[in-house]
Amino acid sequence: MTTLDAPVTPDDLSRLHADLAARAARAGLVDVAYRTLDGPLGSLLLAATPAGLVRVAFAVQGHDAVLTDLAARVSPRILAAPARLDDVARQLDEYFAGRRRTFDVPLDLRLVGGFRRVVVEHLADIGYAHTASYASMAAAAGSPRAVRAVGTACALNPVPVVVPCHRVVRSDGTPGQYAGGADAKLALLELESRVGA
């Protein structure tokens, strides 16, 4: 096939994309809006439904894989539409700079149900620069023997950092596993202990 080398510049496309994102949002067609945010833990993927923040993901989790999962579990009407994430991005910047201790953004926890949902909802009770053990979280969630299930719930927390699963540590004080990697968990705990309670 003969091809016509018709010039289309990246500038054309990014201008059109921004306009599309705005128009699609006004038309209520963006079921999941996302953007990335660069910070001390690398690139974070932030995704929100009209109800609120639905997913925060680290680069090691594979942003593409996370978007594919959101398309299957929430909706394939997914667009890179940063406006809906402006608030949470600003708050995360402040948090990483040590100027914010709590997050004030609407959450959409539709990706977690049952006992895991109960655990995730209790995570917010652990204050800045404090930690809790998996066992104490199990007790707080009303199932003292479900320590392993608490570990799973923390590992699968859909909105890490904003909902502080990094504050749940092993009973011996070692950090334990984290979706963003053990180093990322340690970095968050160090940030919070440096800034102070």
Add this chain to the structure above:
Amino acid sequence: MDEPFERVVQQHGATVLRVCRAVLGPADADDAWSETFLSALRAWPGLDRGANVQAWLVTIAHRKAIDVLRAAQRRAVPVAELPDAVAAPAVRDLDLWSALARLPHKQRHAVALHHLGGLPYDEVASVLGGTPAAARRAGADGVATLRRTYPATIDGGDR
């Protein structure tokens, strides 16, 4: 389809823009591009998994471009005949879009759909009407004219 729509925009955005520009010229193409992807986003969850996404988008883009064209014509002062087939000027034209604009209607659309949109000629024929053979002829004639008026963009050109 359960693929994130953003990937569709990334993958096919440039092709859709070329098709819109080929039909409308660069000034009016943006609106057709946006309308194409808005319409596609609306329909996306219901599209069959096996569908040819590019062909689907190019067909929508062509329809949206026609809509923009008609809207512009409704606003314009009526003329007896569309200025489709203005004779090519003697000077070599360096602008592909204006070279395309001077092609006869059917050739211009066949080139837009097939050479820029990648649509097979049997699908070009079902969009434009007529037989696949006629669509193929229109595309070939259009490219032959472009080869004279805008040599730089055709394969074998010097860009």
